Amino acid sequence: MPALAKQEAAETLAQVVERAKPSDLAEIYAELFPEQSVSSPPTASEIARYVRSGLAAEEIVDLWNVVFPSDRNVWYDEEAKAIHYNEEPVGYAAE
Structure with a gap:
C-alpha cells in the first residue's frame, strides 16, 4: 500500500519532471x-x-497518472492527507 504525503508526492513528481524528455515535458x-x-x-x-x-x-x-502511467488506483485520502497508488480496490477478491 504505497502512500506519500502530498508534499512528498509533489517532490517525487518534480524530480521526474526535471529529468523528463522534451516530448514528455509537452x-x-x-x-x-x-x-x-x-x-x-x-x-x-x-x-x-x-x-x-x-x-x-x-x-x-x-x-501522477501522466508521469507514472503504469501506476494504478491513484487517489488522495483527505483524512490521512496522503496520495495512495497501486492499491487493490476494497472488496476486490483476487483469484
Whole structure:
C-alpha cells in the first residue's frame, strides 16, 4: 500500500519532471495547463518549480497518472492527507 504525503508526492513528481524528455515535458505541461497553448514550452526546471509550489491534491493525482502511467488506483485520502497508488480496490477478491 504505497502512500506519500502530498508534499512528498509533489517532490517525487518534480524530480521526474526535471529529468523528463522534451516530448514528455509537452505532455506534462498540457496536463497542468490544458487551456493554454504555448509557442515555446517552459524548461523542465520551470515546470518542476511549479509542481513544487503547491499543487492541489487533485492536480497531483492527475499529474501522477501522466508521469507514472503504469501506476494504478491513484487517489488522495483527505483524512490521512496522503496520495495512495497501486492499491487493490476494497472488496476486490483476487483469484
